[in-house]
Amino acid sequence: MKQNRTNHSHNVFPKDFLWGASTAAHQVEGGNVNQWSAWELENASELAKTAKERLSWMPTFNQFSGPATNPDNYISGHGVEHYSRYKSDMKAAKNLNLNSFRFGIEWSRVEPREGVWDAAAWKHYKEYIAELLELDIEPVLNLWHWTMPTWFTDKGGFEKKKNLVYFDRFVKKICEELQIHNLQYIITLNEPNVYATFGYVTGEWPPNRKSIFTFGKVYYNLVRAHKRSYRILKEANPRLRIGVAAQLANMQAKRPQNVFDLFATRWMRYAWNWWFLNRIKKQQDFVGFNYYFTDYYRFGDWQHIKKGQLFYRANPKEPINDLGWYMEPEGIYPLLVRVWSHYKKPIMITENGLADTNDVHRRWWIEETIVAMERALSEDIQLIGYQHWSLLDNFEWATGWWPEFGLIHVDRKTMKRTVRPSAKYYADQITKLSQ
Numbered sequence: 001m002k003q004n005r006t007n008h009s010h011n012v013f014p015k016d017f018l019w020g021a022s023t024a025a026h027q028v029e030g031g032n033v034n035q036w037s038a039w040e041l042e043n044a045s046e047l048a049k050t051a052k053e054r055l056s057w058m059p060t061f062n063q064f065s066g067p068a069t070n071p072d073n074y075i076s077g078h079g080v081e082h083y084s085r086y087k088s089d090m091k092a093a094k095n096l097n098l099n100s101f102r103f104g105i106e107w108s109r110v111e112p113r114e115g116v117w118d119a120a121a122w123k124h125y126k127e128y129i130a131e132l133l134e135l136d137i138e139p140v141l142n143l144w145h146w147t148m149p150t151w152f153t154d155k156g157g158f159e160k161k162k163n164l165v166y167f168d169r170f171v172k173k174i175c176e177e178l179q180i181h182n183l184q185y186i187i188t189l190n191e192p193n194v195y196a197t198f199g200y201v202t203g204e205w206p207p208n209r210k211s212i213f214t215f216g217k218v219y220y221n222l223v224r225a226h227k228r229s230y231r232i233l234k235e236a237n238p239r240l241r242i243g244v245a246a247q248l249a250n251m252q253a254k255r256p257q258n259v260f261d262l263f264a265t266r267w268m269r270y271a272w273n274w275w276f277l278n279r280i281k282k283q284q285d286f287v288g289f290n291y292y293f294t295d296y297y298r299f300g301d302w303q304h305i306k307k308g309q310l311f312y313r314a315n316p317k318e319p320i321n322d323l324g325w326y327m328e329p330e331g332i333y334p335l336l337v338r339v340w341s342h343y344k345k346p347i348m349i350t351e352n353g354l355a356d357t358n359d360v361h362r363r364w365w366i367e368e369t370i371v372a373m374e375r376a377l378s379e380d381i382q383l384i385g386y387q388h389w390s391l392l393d394n395f396e397w398a399t400g401w402w403p404e405f406g407l408i409h410v411d412r413k414t415m416k417r418t419v420r421p422s423a424k425y426y427a428d429q430i431t432k433l434s435q
């Protein structure tokens with residue numbers, strides 16, 4: 001008989017462990033009109049035209065060069081029609097034995113014009129949450145996942161401290177409109193580090209700026225936005241457990257005994273992983289983090305330094321996912337240990353997954369992740385939940401539609417949903433580990 005590494009008689013997962021999946025409004029809903037959808041329309045042709053030069057470093061490029069060079073790939077459009085199909089999607093989540101679900105509210109839907117609230121959109125999100133509760137699925141509500149109304153970004157968005165009042169107002173309105181007393185978990189911001197870096201340092205994402213100075217302002221304003229939201233939410237419901245979804249990478253020195261590699265690794269850990277979380281230490285009830293990457297840092301040789309790279313990532317060439325990302329699922333373990341030792345707060349894995357259209361690696365990834373979580377739990381690290389990214393195939397930002405992260409595959413022509421074999425494996429593990 002095939003033995004699973006996770007077939008233990010002694011189960012360390014708590015009974016109330018949150019087994020879930022994660023989504024983001026803009027990536028699944030369809031029909032959104034925000035700063036990102038405007039950017040898609042302006043940039044789709046250029047992204048398709050430059051796909052080869054940008055992406056052909058990926059060993060998987062040939063497999064995806066068709067969609068990657070097609071402008072339609074870069075338009076979120078109808079999404080996967082989750083806005084109208086959420087009830088059946090939630091049923092599918094329930095059938096996978098999930099007892100929690102991370103989702104977002106799209107600010108541009110509820111406040112399409114400054115100060116004008118859309119009653120129908122609020123009704124939708126109320127019903128959405130009610131449906132989750134009805135199915136006994138714990139809602140994990142995410143307030144900001146990079147998309148914003150254009151009236152807000154036209155004013156400079158998070159570049160200006162004075163604009164934070166608009167985000168405050170949105171958060172207050174959430175407290176008024178939604179059944180905030182029925183909720184337990186709120187994530188204020190998704191990956192502020194990724195948003196600020198891609199929007200303001202590399203300039204690959206909207207608003208395509210390359211300014212360290214503006215990056216600093218945006219990043220710090222996101223710290224402020226979180227702290228202010230924390231206060232507003234706690235006033236509305238003191239029992240809420242509030243956190244962020246930070247993007248953390250397991251960073252290791254390529255040559256562990258090399259002081260320069262160690263220096264680069266430590267610096268990156270601080271700058272990328274801890275800087276933001278350190279600022280909000282007192283304003284979080286749990287630490288939420290998204291894990292995708294293990295990176296091996298190496299100090300640059302003269303060739304690199306001449307190109308301005310003081311250090312660089314020197315990852316093994318395999319195994320990689322469809323996006324060419326090096327995969328080391330068990331690398332979540334050292335992160336769990338470090339997060340726990342830094343903050344001593346309950347931890348929720350708010351995203352974790354891989355682009356794997358043919359579902360060749362996902363089962364292995366989930367199994368290794370479960371083993372890593374077991375190890376952490378057996379060492380008394382307070383891990384409260386795991387949200388796999390993602391429930392459904394979805395719109396992968398500037399890369400568009402071809403990377404498929406879903407436990408459930410979506411055919412975007414027919415919108416037909418098909419449960420992937422790895423999802424069935426995940427569902428079985430949940431049953432076993434919930435006993």
Ligand code: BGC
Binds near residue numbers: 191194
């Ligand atoms: C983001 C998701 C994204 C996923 C895979 C995370 O950085 O929060 O929106 O789809 O990674 O790239």
